[in-house]
Amino acid sequence: GDSVTQMEGPVTLSEEAFLTINCTYTATGYPSLFWYVQYPGEGLQLLLKATKADDKGSNKGFEATYRKETTSFHLEKGSVQVSDSAVYFCALGGRTTDSWGKLQFGAGTQVVVTP
């Protein structure tokens, strides 16, 4: 069945450091891939998405490229700020065997950025 694996946290960084959060997936069909972010005390927000292979999603300085050959969708940001401290969820959706409109979330990675 569909699954999403992302690196465990917490990831602790200094301000202006480079951030990478690894995400790999398993799915049959035509998955879409997402990164959602959850700031403390809030719901989830869509950060970026990619709906087909080689698509690059980007938003707020974050980027992720849908790599079908490595079944990956790693999240990157070149220079993080304290305000980027949050939990980041990689998610899989779209038209897959298991999906039919459901989202399969990874376990989440907590990112802590210190001044």
Place this chain on the structure above:
Amino acid sequence: DTEVTQTPKHLVMGMTNKKSLKCEQHMGHRAMYWYKQKAKKPPELMFVYSYEKLSINESVPSRFSPECPNSSLLNLHLHALQPEDSALYLCASSPRRVQSNTGELFFGEGSRLTVL
């Protein structure tokens, strides 16, 4: 304006109480979702309504009862809950019917439920 509004933000209830969580969206979205999120875990899907009809029920215990009175409103009725049901309950909506949805959801801020 993209917004999903959930009330109440916090709820404390005893195991014999009956309460409801409410969710509202005015984006014209046709699918609405209830998720349950425990601390430090990803959200778990509970129910999906598509065009006001229950489309997905993820084998949720009957003490949780969803209702979709119209295309903008979604309720979750709670009765005889257990302490382990304490969690953040998230509502979400999506523009398309659930079978066509790629997975792009708009979430509310959640209702934090504590069952004593």
